[in-house]
Amino acid sequence: MTENEFSISVKAHAKSLISHALKFTKDLDDANDLVQDTLVKATRFAYRCDYQTNTKVWLFVIMRNTFINNYHKNVRHRSRVVREDEVSAGQMTYSAAANGAETSFAMDDIKKALNSLPKIYSVPFIRYFEGYKYQEIADELNLPLGTVKTYIHHARLRLKKLLKQYN
Structure with a gap:
């Protein structure tokens, strides 16, 4: 698939990408960010998309995987912050x-x-x-x-x- 054909195919699925992203994020700004991340990855790996590939399905899979990866990253970050907040000043003094x-x-x-x-x-x-x-x-x-x-x-x-x- 040429770059032009790929671009036209992506534009044709733009509205469905946003509505699909809203199902994941429940927030318009987060959905737009997710669509943007999806399109960046899709553009980077466009050479893998050929005529037999259903572009819409391919984009949805990229979006789902991106959402899952970001979710896991955020969960790890939040748990790290919670653990740091649980340390009291008394514990820090004893530890030091x-x-x-x-x-x-x-x-x-x-x-x-x-x-x-x-x-x-x-x-x-x-x-x-x-x-x-x-x-x-x-x-x-x-x-x-x-x-x-x-x-x-x-x-x-x-x-x-x-x-x-x-x-």
Whole structure:
């Protein structure tokens, strides 16, 4: 089907699209938005519509799927907002205090783990953690690039083993 034929076919079904959208949304503005979303998708995938395809049915299926997808998206958003609203100030204060204490213990454990690493591993790892690139670390420490990567890899493995309780 050519673009012109497709356009004529869509225009012929415009009124029925709006009335069908009203059945879903029960609101004229939302129905117009749904029709617009449907037509955008239909235009984007017009190449899939051929002479054997009933354009009206095809457009209605696109509309139904678009409405369902938007509905599910809105439900997820509303449930997320409700959950956030249910948290009281008292719960937030308790949570912040508990998180602060846990963070303090975790940081102490991380420092101990880093200090237990051999210096040959800890220096390249800390530089990498600070945001330096492998090549920059290799240049700074006068080491081959592959050696720096190996040291950082071994440091990660040892730290992972030492800090497995936080995994």
